[in-house]
Amino acid sequence: MSEDADRQREEAYLDLLGRHGRIAPAVARLYTPPGEDAADLEQEIRLQWWRSLAGFSGRAMASTWMYQVALHTALTFQRRRYRRLRPDPLDHAESVPDPAPPPGGREDRRRSALHGALARLAPGERALAYLWLEECSHEEIAAVSGINANTVGVRLHRIRRRLKDILAPGEEEK
Amino acid sequence: MNPQRDELQELWRSERAAAGDASGAGGVPPGGEAAGRAQEDLLRRRIRLDGWLKIGAIVFLAAAFPPFAGRLNPAVWGVFAFAFLATALGIFQLAWIRSWRRDAAPLPLARSLAVELDLWRRRRPLLALLLGATPALAWQVYQLAYLALNPGRSGKLVNLIFLVAGGPLLWLLASWRHWARLDAWLLQIESALAAFDEQAAKRCERARKRAGRRTTLIAALFLLLLLAGFLLYWLSR
Numbered sequence: 001m002s003e004d005a006d007r008q009r010e011e012a013y014l015d016l017l018g019r020h021g022r023i024a025p026a027v028a029r030l031y032t033p034p035g036e037d038a039a040d041l042e043q044e045i046r047l048q049w050w051r052s053l054a055g056f057s058g059r060a061m062a063s064t065w066m067y068q069v070a071l072h073t074a075l076t077f078q079r080r081r082y083r084r085l086r087p088d089p090l091d092h093a094e095s096v097p098d099p100a101p102p103p104g105g106r107e108d109r110r111r112s113a114l115h116g117a118l119a120r121l122a123p124g125e126r127a128l129a130y131l132w133l134e135e136c137s138h139e140e141i142a143a144v145s146g147i148n149a150n151t152v153g154v155r156l157h158r159i160r161r162r163l164k165d166i167l168a169p170g171e172e173e174k
Numbered sequence: 175m176n177p178q179r180d181e182l183q184e185l186w187r188s189e190r191a192a193a194g195d196a197s198g199a200g201g202v203p204p205g206g207e208a209a210g211r212a213q214e215d216l217l218r219r220r221i222r223l224d225g226w227l228k229i230g231a232i233v234f235l236a237a238a239f240p241p242f243a244g245r246l247n248p249a250v251w252g253v254f255a256f257a258f259l260a261t262a263l264g265i266f267q268l269a270w271i272r273s274w275r276r277d278a279a280p281l282p283l284a285r286s287l288a289v290e291l292d293l294w295r296r297r298r299p300l301l302a303l304l305l306g307a308t309p310a311l312a313w314q315v316y317q318l319a320y321l322a323l324n325p326g327r328s329g330k331l332v333n334l335i336f337l338v339a340g341g342p343l344l345w346l347l348a349s350w351r352h353w354a355r356l357d358a359w360l361l362q363i364e365s366a367l368a369a370f371d372e373q374a375a376k377r378c379e380r381a382r383k384r385a386g387r388r389t390t391l392i393a394a395l396f397l398l399l400l401l402a403g404f405l406l407y408w409l410s411r
Binding site for chain 1: 182183185186187188189190192214280281282283284285286287290362363365366367368369370371
């Protein structure tokens with residue numbers, strides 16, 4: 001009986017991972033500089049999906065649940081080490097360094113600039129921006145974030161403006 | 175439709191295509207007891223280690239018994255009492271963190287962060303006291319063992335001050351330091367919550383200023399305690 005339940009849980013996990021597993025590396029890249037930390041966060045997101053699978057009733061959309069767990073994991077994973085007494089500065093720009101401009105073409109540079117701009121948002125704002133970039137509806141963003149759809153609209157307007165302002169000088173150079 | 179939005183979303187979509195959608199395929203379910211690497215898991219392991227350190231006092235107790243056998247003065251009883259206290263606190267600490275739930279039901283971000291904030295706020299006083307107790311208990315046991323082995327020195331004022339005031343002061347200060355660390359920890363949650371809750375953003379700003387002042391004060395008090403200890407020791411020679 002227990003073995004059957006374990007197998008079902010494994011199957012459900014692998015099915016969800018096959019459909020929405022790309023969320024893990026995308027969120028990891030969004031919240032950590034490339035390298036070991038990003039791999040650790042990606043692993044941690046998968047672990048949290050596995051751990052909280054029992055609590056997923058299936059009433060919510062699978063993608064909504066996976067965004068919720070992944071972003072919550074990223075927001076708490078990024079927390080500074082317990083040893084430190086001083087809190088982080090309010091400006092989170094330095095928490096994730098801008099990626100170095102890639103040697104590729106214009107498209108690669110633009111993608112890199114977008115990641116740089118996202119890194120300069122506060123972690124919570126970055127979560128909203130990510131969901132918007134993933135083309136989630138306001139209702140879905142509201143379900144993931146827990147704020148109402150109207151407020152989502154206002155926040156996203158502010159965030160888009162901020163992204164535009166950050167990206168503007170780079171655009172002018174081109 | 176906002177052209178800027180479309181352009182950025184297009185760019186993001188092209189990145190998704192470039193990265194490929196294969197990243198989720200071929201995954202293996204992690205074991206149920208797999209160790210996490212998030213700061214919360216690291217803190218949990220640290221608290222567990224601290225609990226075992228306290229329980230380790232029983233080893234000291236067993237080793238210390240033969241030299242003290244036959245001369246059970248108040249200092250020896252003190253060593254035993256504090257070592258037992260450390261062990262009892264260690265056992266309680268391990269049992270307590272074992273009861274912490276790991277598999278929270280998934281909630282929307284604003285709610286899950288608020289729940290987490292509330293949870294750590296409730297854990298903070300006891301956790302600060304328990305973690306702060308370790309260096310203080312070690313100091314008390316050392317001080318009493320020293321007096322038990324050197325009965326002639328128990329009349330010295332400096333030893334009495336170290337014994338009566340040293341341990342409690344160290345406990346107080348170490349607990350305050352852990353309180354401040356937990357506060358910085360809570361601020362991390364609150365600043366993440368700030369994007370979803372404007373009240374949290376205001377609280378976060380106020381708490382941040384308070385935390386900066388407190389860090390300076392704690393460092394100064396630790397230094398003062400150390401200097402006072404040296405001064406007393408020097409005066410007693």
